[in-house]
Amino acid sequence: MVRGPVLIEIDDTAAPAVADAPPIPEDTVAPPKGQAMQLAAQITARKPARLVQWVWSLGVALLGAVVSIKAWGFLTALVAQSPVLGWAMSGLLAAFLLGLAGIGVREIVALGRLGRLDGLRRAAGVALAEDDLSAARVVTDRLVTLYKGRDETRWGRDRLAELRGDQMDAAGLLDLAEAELLGPLDHSAQREVEVAARQVATVTALVPLALADVAVALMANLRMIRRIAEIYGGRSGVLGGWRLTRAVMAHVVATGAVAVGDDLLEPILGGSILGKLSRRFGEGLVNGALTARVGVAAMEVCRPLPYAMGRKPKVRGVIKSSLGGIFGSSGG
Numbered sequence: 602m603v604r605g606p607v608l609i610e611i612d613d614t615a616a617p618a619v620a621d622a623p624p625i626p627e628d629t630v631a632p633p634k635g636q637a638m639q640l641a642a643q644i645t646a647r648k649p650a651r652l653v654q655w656v657w658s659l660g661v662a663l664l665g666a667v668v669s670i671k672a673w674g675f676l677t678a679l680v681a682q683s684p685v686l687g688w689a690m691s692g693l694l695a696a697f698l699l700g701l702a703g704i705g706v707r708e709i710v711a712l713g714r715l716g717r718l719d720g721l722r723r724a725a726g727v728a729l730a731e732d733d734l735s736a737a738r739v740v741t742d743r744l745v746t747l748y749k750g751r752d753e754t755r756w757g758r759d760r761l762a763e764l765r766g767d768q769m770d771a772a773g774l775l776d777l778a779e780a781e782l783l784g785p786l787d788h789s790a791q792r793e794v795e796v797a798a799r800q801v802a803t804v805t806a807l808v809p810l811a812l813a814d815v816a817v818a819l820m821a822n823l824r825m826i827r828r829i830a831e832i833y834g835g836r837s838g839v840l841g842g843w844r845l846t847r848a849v850m851a852h853v854v855a856t857g858a859v860a861v862g863d864d865l866l867e868p869i870l871g872g873s874i875l876g877k878l879s880r881r882f883g884e885g886l887v888n889g890a891l892t893a894r895v896g897v898a899a900m901e902v903c904r905p906l907p908y909a910m911g912r913k914p915k916v917r918g919v920i921k922s923s924l925g926g927i928f929g930s931s932g933g
Contacts, residue, residue, distance in 0.1 A: 711841040717747070718835045721905040728771045729907070737771035741778045744905060747834050748782055753789075757781035779906050783833075787900070790829045791914055794896030795923035797825035798889040802924055806885025818888055822846070825892070826899045833903045849899045886924060893919045 672694065680687030721743055728736035745761065748754040761781045768774040801821045805814035826849055827842045835845075897916050901908065 708840050711836060712844075715830065715835045715841050715845060718830075718833060718903060718905045721747070722907060725775055725906050729775060732771050734769070734771050734774065737774045738765075740906075741765065741774060744778055744782055747905065751834075753785045754782050757784065775906060776909050779909055779912065783904065783906060786832050787904075787912075787914070790832045790900050790903075791896075791919060793825055793828045793832065794893055794900070794919055797821050797896060798893040798920070798923040801892045802885045802889025804885075805888045806882050814884075814888070818892065822850075822892060822895055825896055826903075829896065829899045830903045833905060835903055845903070849895065849902050853895050853898045889924050890920045893923055 676687060676691050676694065679690055721740060724736065724743075725740045727733070728740055741761070745758055748758065758781070761778055764777055764781075765774060768777055801818050804817045804821075808814055808817065823842065823846055826846045830836065830842070830845055894916050897914055897919060901913070
């Protein structure tokens with residue numbers, strides 16, 4: 602083995618300068634799309650096929666028949682063996698069935714409340730389209746009756762009773778009723794939207810688990826839509842709440858409100874900052890902004906009167922008021 606110095610030959614070619622390197626493309630990472638909210642909206646808005654509904658109805662009926670037959674056989678055998686215990690179990694079963702009947706009645710009443718709001722909105726639309734002052738007065742009377750026991754509308758009801766006689770057309774009367782009665786309710790509903798948007802943005806930005814952000818977004822939107830319905834006088838049960846949520850989400854999907862545009866977060870981020878945020882933080886902000894869009898749509902669906910010109914809340918304003926603090930505290 603020959604020992605000696607190691608000769609390294611260096612090529613005369615000059616090394617490339619750092620300045621000559623091509624710039625790194627800024628669009629290699631896809632911008633956040635709010636996948637949690639988009640998936641939650643698609644799941645909620647999807648209407649099952651008639652065949653699936655038919656199969657589920659048959660399955661529930663068959664299960665109910667089997668359970669009823671088994672329960673009847675169990676109770677008759679128990680009464681034969683021990684009359685006291687058998688009749689006690691029969692009383693418990695009767696109480697359970699009575700409770701189920703009470704839940705069913707409550708669901709029917711809740712659906713009726715939602716239907717009353719929808720009926721008021723349709724009647725107001727007809728009165729405005731036909732400029733029917735008499736129909737507008739009927740709608741106003743029904744609206745006053747709806748909010749008769751609400752303390753937050755007491756001052757508005759007094760103002761409406763004082764000024765309604767000066768209105769000479771349907772548009773003026775309904776505009777007065779909207780301003781005096783629905784103003785504080787709109788403010789409360791918008792606060793619910795802002796709280797839900799902030800919650801969805803925060804949780805989905807901090808929870809890295811797969812599908813956990815979808816579950817959080819879905820539950821937050823269900824609660825938000827239910828609270829908005831309650832504010833406008835349409836307290837809903839389980840079935841009514843799900844039906845209302847599906848109607849809101851179907852409206853949002855149909856109008857393309859779940860699509861992420863370039864100006865979605867412009868009110869609080871500006872045009873080019875979103876691409877420089879971390880992936881999770883950007884997704885959280887987009888999910889929160891989409892929740893704000895769903896909330897504004899829910900206000901429009903649950904409201905007993907259609908929005909007059911200039912009264913509908915701006916989605917960009919709701920996004921700025923609900924998510925501006927999150928961005929400021931996180932980006933500072």
